[in-house]
Amino acid sequence: MNELFEFEEFIEPERYELFETRAGGPVGPSEASSIASQSWTKRDAADAITRRELMTLLGAGLLVYCLAPEADAQESGRGRRGGFGGQGPRDIGAWLHIGEDGKVTVFTGKAEVGQNARTSLGQAVAEELRVPMSAIRVVMGDTELTPYDAGTFGSQTTPRMAPQLHRAAAAARETLIGLAADDWKVDRTALVASDGKIVHKASNRSATYGQLTKGQKLTQTIGADAPVTPASEWKIAGKSARKLNAEDIVTGRHHYSSDIKRPGMVYGKVIRPPSYGAKLANADLNPASSISGAAAFRDGEFIGVVAPDVHAAAKAAEAVKTQWTEVPHASSKELFEILKKESGREGGGRGFGGGGGNNSGSIEAGLSQSDVKLRETYTVAYIAHAPLEPRAAVAEWNGDRLTVWTGTQRPFGVRSELASEFKMPEEKVHVIVPDTGSGYGGKHTGEAALEAARLSKAAGKPVKLIWTREEEFTWAYFRPAGVIEVASGAAKDGKLLAWEFHNYNSGGSAIGSPYGAPNQRIQFHGSQSPLRQGSYRALASTANNFARETHMDELARSLKMDPVEFRLKNLKDTRLRAVLTAAAEQFGWGKSKPASNRGFGIACGTEKGGYVATCAEVECAPVRTAYRSPGAGSRGGAGVRIVRAVTAFECGAIVNPEHLKNQVEGAVMMGIGGAMFEAIQFENGRIVNPRFSKYRIPRFGDAPAFDTILLDRKDLPSAGAGESPIICIAPAIGNAIFDASGVRHRSMPMV
């Protein structure tokens, strides 16, 4: 087993961007380099910062290191799998510091992209240390200050990082109690931590954490078994703490990467090919110099300009004359045939051909016993993440050291990309990730960081590069498109007997069916994608759940059974049953009939430890709307209005109810875009709709009335929740449209 393969077992196949070679991709580094192999298979020489350096930086106090659980199990303490697929000297998962002023600083390599990890991780520490949230500062995504982290993806922050911080903070609390016990010569069991102090009630003595750590330089490394507060006793975690930097956001004080300014900084722009795969035939850079202060650079296929401001950079880029040799490229009209046709190809799925493959029994036998049989095909389009902050970076060289501020979900991954590109050791590259203008899985790569660094090196000045919206729509990667074929059979009483499910290209997440069928064949088939594709919020579970839950509705209709009753008959998972029942009850499922032109639809599913069910009510009559999104047709496609969406969600013990509700609503809102109108169109190697005026995303007027029910399971570990609530809205809407109009939609978007 080679090292790469060992890593791959952690990674879903549809995270294509982590495995791509750049040679075939858009303008990028001249040399082909696999991000995955660069990041994970080489031993990482750069231990971000030594413990002594950290203590010097932070001043006196108590510094606690928390071993990553997997690494802790190994004698060497240098576990290959520290963190989420990490390796090298990455035994440390997190650290925190309590200063002489009593301030608590938490260090984690995770990035904040709107999922409120900064706040939820802060709550974990505040909970164990018994301090108010105002005492907590969270340092994130800085390769020189924070421990290595493989990246903020896969809903891993809550299940993996938060427990480590709970342990580190609990250990710190116990150490502080020990310090007080020694000072006061009392038994430690007589002491409690409360509101930033250690208190001895019997003698009415207390000491703040700052007093206890004053003048000390204590370090402590703790293992995976430090005692933590059970969720049932949480007082700060489990409550709706306010977003830590909310005030900076509403006042405009928060600086995203695109807001960073450095002395002497100039603005960059990259000259792109007119179409995918086009090769540079000729370039004349000279006309750029007609723009005052501008300079143009060429390095192989890479051409860029810098200028004193954005306006001049754009003019200089226009002035550069280039000729390109274009190559034939597929169009979106033939997309699904291509995905199907190319799926048999060698290397199509990089060995993931059996993804999710739970095969049992015989489909043929199951179908022959069935009273109702169905065979249908479903499709999903490429869609764009369209984070409101496009890719952006500021790069600055100081001698042989490089500092880059950029918005990415993988600070250390981007550091590896930069080190590889410039053939320099990782410890000479410093990547800083300010809280970022969202990602949704779309910012796992460092394109803007690389481009800004190349331009900065060529120009000898710090360079800021902000991708335009069109660049973001064209040169980032897309949520994979896919074709899903389902064949099924059920007995008259509603018992599923056969379930065959093939996903071509879109991915294997949540491909396994929660419904028990004695005869099953479930497969993911990799393919050759005409467009660059990669991770997207909840990965392929949205596509797989859309096909499955639409098909289940079709089966229920064929059986003349209630869709909820039909699901419950075949569903064993108690957690999934619980959310399905909760959503149906809250919605009033079965209690009332929809008004004329209206319909009800339901869907459920589970992914990454989140259990979700959504009920939708839609209105299909032609409706007049106050606003028409430019470039879009009638509202919601086919004149559909989503009246209300009731979602029940469960992800174990809830960390922050208000923020969780916000994530659930936001995921459903985003899911409406993919369900109803988002689709990337391409032709002749060009994106046809690379603008918000042509690519419609959900707006205020698309928001249904929301009703969100959170089931709190304090007896279960907390799972991440930024992704999974997106997976049920599309089939719920589609099923409701069928209920209202008798029209069945088997494609996302449903236009």
Added chain:
Amino acid sequence: MKQEFTLEVNGAKRQVRAEPDKSLLFVLRDDLDNTGCKYGCGEGQCGACTVLLAGKPVRSCITAVSMAAGKPILTVEGLAKNGKLHPVQEAFIDADAMQCGYCIPGMILSAVSLLQKNPQPTDPQIVQAMQGNVCRCGTYPRITAAIKSASRKMRRAAK
């Protein structure tokens, strides 16, 4: 050819030298360090760059600096007075009406403008006024709630 312009940003007169067709957005962000207004699309479709020009919300990314000269400009940095947040800013925090926050300055300025014109907007009026502002994180219901809460607070304070 660059020209001199006098802009009145958040009550202060500021001199800039810029091409007349340079967008107000990049003048505010890069020349005057008001980075609260954001680039999101460059075609006036997302509202992240919204500022109030002579009291009216404009998309600064498609507003030439020459068009803004001499008129009062309000950016999100100018909303809080003497360290006290504007009621709309407070309401956004209280309603947890943000995720990544990138759209929020534009949302807040659109909302401030709406409440100036219509102190007690209905839900459809909020949709109509805010439809040009995109929140990709999907916090629309929370922003609507925040606007209504700010409306109540501001009307109480006005009494």
